[in-house]
Amino acid sequence: MSLAQLWAIFRAAWMSIAAMVVVASLTAYLFSSSLPKAYSAKARVMLNIGNSDPTQYSALGAKTEDTYIATQIKLVSDDAVMRDVVTKLGWPTDPAVISAWEQSTGGMGDVTNWAAARIRGNVAAVPFEDSSIIEIYYSAESVDTAKAIVALIRTAYIDNDLRLRAEAARKASSWNRTVAAQALIALQKSEAERAAFLKANDIPIDTSNGSLETRELTALRAQTIPAEMGSINPPTTPLMGKLKNNIAALDAQIAVMTADRGLSDPVMQSAMAQRDVLRTQLAHETDFANAGNNATDAQIAANRVLRDRQYLEARLRILDRGPVYDKLAAIDRDLALREKLYKNAAQRVQDFEAVAAAPSGLQVIGDVIANDDMIYPNIPLTVGLAAGISLGLGLAIALFSEMLRRMVRGADDLEFYSGVPVMAVIASTPPAKSWFRRFGRLRPAL
16 A cells, blocks of 8 residues: 555544544543642662671772662661651541541551651652762642651651661670670680690790790809899899799789789689789799808809709709790680680670761752652643554554545555546535535546
8 A cells, every 4th residue: 555545544534533632632631731740859868889798998899889788778668767758647546547547448557667668659769879878758739748858768768767777786895795705715725724734834924925944044044143242232143033023924914914813713712822922922033142241162063063953953853844834825825816816706795886886878968859740640741642553543443444444535445445546536516515525535437
């Protein structure tokens, strides 16, 4: 079928097509005008993408960032957020809302959940371009209502985010507090075992570095060095200085443990006993130094020989106790590990408690923005769609009707249906009786 034939068909049915378009457009306009009007308002919130976890100090990766933003968008319309908004609006006790809920559900269910579902249906949250900002939209029957509810949604969303983070931090803190308590019990048990081991094997407490064998041999060797006393200088020996340092270290350790553990703690009692032993040794060494201050050369030489022999005997005894020191070294390693576990757990408790007390990482961006233009119903769009659809439907009906009736409307139709060429066309046009007859069809005469 040629374009001329199609044009003839549509021209013949133009009045019917135009009537369909007008009726459809008018119906769409009247129907759209009768629908409830809706206006939109939006509020913006900026997410803490750079540091979403206050216990960490690194930015999120690209995939993690997308997941985080998608999760936050879902949380905007979370049940807890919607219920909080309904409660702040006072709808659960509003007679009009209760009446609408009863008519809708027959009084079944919860009015707060029903109202929250109605609000959720008008909420939309989308990311703002390529940024960490979320735009929250809400539509209502008036601009003021939309602005008020979207502001409540933003506030409730931020409060809910803070509540979720605080609850997770408190749970983690509680669990780590249990771990820290267990680690402290294990640490105190290891300290008591170490103190018992030191006491059972007569090993002095020394906080200096180096192996126990080296420390004891150094202390014994210092005893073999005679003190050259003069009448002017006060009597002293290297061993006395060592003993004084050890006593000072024990005094500091006992002062700390007195505040933390008390006098009944096994480690505390062992430290006090060791301090008494060191004080006794210091008193004996002081007496020896005072005696050596007036000693003759022969007495000093005799004392040196005696000290050398005692050193060699003690050295052999210390070296024979190598397995004991190895066992003590293993105990010290275990004690250090348990102390590290306890400190780490205690630090995690402090970290999560700080997270629970920290403010929300979400930040309000600007004021609520309302759109004074009606977003629903979109009357121009509705009327345009109705006109377009009716126009297409009218053209289709005209073409279908023409194919059923097979009318000859011109020379092209005659030649198409007869299969023979048309030699001439004699036009017969009736007088125009009205303005629209001028646009009517031509009636060909053969």
